[in-house]
Amino acid sequence: MALMTGEEYVESMRKMNLNVYMFGEKIDDPVDNPVLRPSLNSVKATYDLAQMPEYEDLMTVTLEDGRKINRFANIHRNTDDLIKKVKMQRLCGQKTASCFQRCVGMDAFNAVWSTTYEIDKKYSTNYHENFKSYLRMVQDRDFTVDGAMTDPKGDRSLAPHAQPDLDLYLRVVEQREDGIVVRGAKAHQTGIINSQEVIVMPTVAMGPEDKDFAVSFAVPTDAEGITMIIGRQSCDTRKLEGSSMDVGNSEFGGVEALVVFDDVFVPNDRIFLNGEYEFAGMLVERFAGYHRQSYGGCKVGVGDVLIGAAALAADYNGVPKASHIKDKLIEMVHLNETLYCCGIACSAEGKPTESGNYLIDLLLANVCKQNVTRYPYEIARLAEDIAGGFMVTAPSEKDLRSPVVGPMVEKYLKGTAGVSTENRLKILRLIENLTLGTAAVGYRTESMHGAGSPQAQRIMISRQGSIGKKKELAKEIAKIRD
Ligand code: SF4
Ligand code: FE
Numbered sequence: 001m002a003l004m005t006g007e008e009y010v011e012s013m014r015k016m017n018l019n020v021y022m023f024g025e026k027i028d029d030p031v032d033n034p035v036l037r038p039s040l041n042s043v044k045a046t047y048d049l050a051q052m053p054e055y056e057d058l059m060t061v062t063l064e065d066g067r068k069i070n071r072f073a074n075i076h077r078n079t080d081d082l083i084k085k086v087k088m089q090r091l092c093g094q095k096t097a098s099c100f101q102r103c104v105g106m107d108a109f110n111a112v113w114s115t116t117y118e119i120d121k122k123y124s125t126n127y128h129e130n131f132k133s134y135l136r137m138v139q140d141r142d143f144t145v146d147g148a149m150t151d152p153k154g155d156r157s158l159a160p161h162a163q164p165d166l167d168l169y170l171r172v173v174e175q176r177e178d179g180i181v182v183r184g185a186k187a188h189q190t191g192i193i194n195s196q197e198v199i200v201m202p203t204v205a206m207g208p209e210d211k212d213f214a215v216s217f218a219v220p221t222d223a224e225g226i227t228m229i230i231g232r233q234s235c236d237t238r239k240l241e242g243s244s245m246d247v248g249n250s251e252f253g254g255v256e257a258l259v260v261f262d263d264v265f266v267p268n269d270r271i272f273l274n275g276e277y278e279f280a281g282m283l284v285e286r287f288a289g290y291h292r293q294s295y296g297g298c299k300v301g302v303g304d305v306l307i308g309a310a311a312l313a314a315d316y317n318g319v320p321k322a323s324h325i326k327d328k329l330i331e332m333v334h335l336n337e338t339l340y341c342c343g344i345a346c347s348a349e350g351k352p353t354e355s356g357n358y359l360i361d362l363l364l365a366n367v368c369k370q371n372v373t374r375y376p377y378e379i380a381r382l383a384e385d386i387a388g389g390f391m392v393t394a395p396s397e398k399d400l401r402s403p404v405v406g407p408m409v410e411k412y413l414k415g416t417a418g419v420s421t422e423n424r425l426k427i428l429r430l431i432e433n434l435t436l437g438t439a440a441v442g443y444r445t446e447s448m449h450g451a452g453s454p455q456a457q458r459i460m461i462s463r464q465g466s467i468g469k470k471k472e473l474a475k476e477i478a479k480i481r482d
Helices: 006-014 037-050 053-059 079-096 103-123 127-141 208-213 236-240 277-317 323-348 362-372 375-387 397-401 406-412 421-435 440-449 454-464 467-478
Strands: 020-022 025-027 060-062 068-070 145-148 171-176 179-186 197-200 215-220 226-230 257-267 271-274
Touching (some): 037 053, 037 079, 053 079, 079 277, 079 323, 103 127, 103 145, 103 197, 103 271, 103 277, 127 271, 171 208, 171 257, 179 215, 271 277, 277 375, 277 440, 323 362, 323 375, 362 375, 362 454, 375 421, 375 440, 397 421, 421 440
Parallel strands (some): 020 226
Antiparallel strands (some): 020 025, 060 068, 171 179, 179 257, 197 215, 226 257
16 A cells, blocks of 8 residues: 555544443544544544655665655655654654654664564574564554553652563563463553554563563553543643634644553564563663654754744744744754754764664654753743733633724733734643643653653763773873873
């Protein structure tokens, strides 16, 4: 099958039989649920953009065998692929101003690809072949795949096997002739309700006693035994009020869920790691590295929209020429482009793995994500500064439309001449959405914790930072011979 259109993707999701809960109730039709639909639209954008000739080079890849696939299903073949990945993510961020979710699968594909190759080399297992045929299916059917890494983790000071409740890390509970049975959960699962498949990976490096927890596999998202519980977002129920203006970004959004695997069966040909615990760390490090690179693209694209919104708010307030406003916008651009520099740099410095696919420079990818834990907060602070207090105190659209108070809102919330109060309110609501509302999950707090919390990057930076080599450089210059 060729690339799916956005509509075909939506129809394919309609056919899934997902077990989704929200507000304590089973959601029979997540595709058309008003709270969830914007998140589906963001994934749909990755299909729509791939159909547009002007984005073909970024959004699609033609493989050596002639197959044309969506770049979200690509195995990076060189540094050019890595760079185009980041550019594609910036584009998708610009077009959706939210998390478009499909990257976790792409990052899982590339991490599992190289890790399974290395496991097979050591143990003569068949994981790489399993993964190759799985990937081919995903590419040919143009599927969206969730990459599931984060376990709930219980007591953080204890290893998986030492937890009082062993289910707090996902594990194999039964080895069968025809496959395995797994139990546990994955938290914060970006886009799982909008994915046809999920790839599960371990979440930490593991020792011999954690063997049962060292497992990676793929299953359809509607496999027997999977339950998804939707995470709340700030202002989520505004989507039920019928005002697109009050939502700020009514068309697009992101979504996360707690996903429970209650004795899910995985057939042998969908297993990519099963007990080879010493490879858990490699898989984690590579997936996290790719996803930390990703943030140098997606968050930058969303940042572009936020900077544009702040600049419009300044225009509508009549202060575009004020020097402090210009300076704040410059600072926002500077911070945003610094993140992009990191995304491009870790891609340009990428190197081939033993399997042949390209891995980003891990030190630079971790520096990228470390900056992402900070700069979007500062960009958001400056946007709030420029927007002014009405971004959090403006009345609702219903008030604007009211025959009684509407004229008062119209008159007293007017900005500069020639700009309607309605447009001014729209841009303030967009800033609210990005900094405090539903999209703030993706732009703010996900910048902190997504792809690993700040300390996880600092551990990698300390490992990769070559302090020893730097000491040698200093000794050389200072002429210290010991
Ligand atoms: Fe993609 Fe960014 Fe969302 Fe991760 S946070 S899935 S990189 S858009
Ligand atoms: Fe993320």
